[in-house]
Amino acid sequence: MLNPFPDLLAFGLLAPFLFRMVSGLCYLFLGFSSFRDPLLNQTRLLRLMSPGYRYAVGTLFILGSLFLILGLFTQITALALSIIVMGIILRGFKNKAPQKPDFESLFFIALEAITLSLVITGAGFFAIDLPL
Numbered sequence: 001m002l003n004p005f006p007d008l009l010a011f012g013l014l015a016p017f018l019f020r021m022v023s024g025l026c027y028l029f030l031g032f033s034s035f036r037d038p039l040l041n042q043t044r045l046l047r048l049m050s051p052g053y054r055y056a057v058g059t060l061f062i063l064g065s066l067f068l069i070l071g072l073f074t075q076i077t078a079l080a081l082s083i084i085v086m087g088i089i090l091r092g093f094k095n096k097a098p099q100k101p102d103f104e105s106l107f108f109i110a111l112e113a114i115t116l117s118l119v120i121t122g123a124g125f126f127a128i129d130l131p132l
Contacts, residue, residue, distance in 0.1 A: 016124030071127025
């Protein structure tokens with residue numbers, strides 16, 4: 001099938017760059033929100049964790065977000081964050097009765113999809129690391 005916008009194929013490495021920036025900022029927000037008081041924490045799935053586990057995940061989120069924003073070890077970092085987020089998603093669905101997914105669950109599923117696409121596509125433009 002013909003591509004209606006063939007000139008845009010030159011910007012193919014811009015999409016992973018944008019994914020990297022958006023997911024890095026989301027992980028940075030989630031990392032800092034995991035250190036807040038659990039009663040003030042807006043993310044229900046992070047409130048389900050014990051404090052020690054929540055602080056460890058928050059630290060990994062902050063460290064991973066900095067790696068994603070800088071483009072350093074992007075595929076390895078994205079794989080590690082993807083495994084953590086998959087655990088959070090499965091734990092959230094296990095602790096909740098089957099019903100229509102709420103906005104937060106859909107947010108984590110979308111973040112998982114973006115992170116897995118970074119594992120597959122690599123870092124894109126303006127990255128420090130080399131593709132594997």
